[in-house]
Amino acid sequence: MTNTASSDKNISTAAPKDMKLPQRLKEFFQTRLSIFLFLPWDCFLVSPFLGIIAWAIKRDSSGPVFYRGQRTGRYGQEFTILKFRSMYECPESYQGEKITAQDDSRVNAGR
8 A cells, every 4th residue: 555645745834844944934924924914804805704694593593693612622622612503592402412413403504
C-alpha cells in the first residue's frame, strides 16, 4: 500500500525549515495581514444571511434563537458551543433520549 499523502502537494501553512528567516517572516506577516484585512469584510458580507436565519427561527417558533450547549473537546476539555436552534423549545425536549433519530418530532429545521 502506498502513502498517497506524500505524493500530494504540500498544503501545510507551516514554513519549510530550509526557508530563510526574512522570507519566513514575510510569509508569516502576509498571511496574518490577509486574515485581518478580509475577516471584517467577510463578516460584513455574511451578517445579512445570519440575520435572516435568526428572523426565520424567531418567526417559526417561540424560544431563543441560539442554542448553547456543552461539548467535550480535545483531551476531555469542555467548551460551550453556540449555534442556531434547530429544534422546538418544549418540555418534551428535555425528557427521554438525548440522541435525535430520523422522524424525531422535536426537529424543525428543513421542514
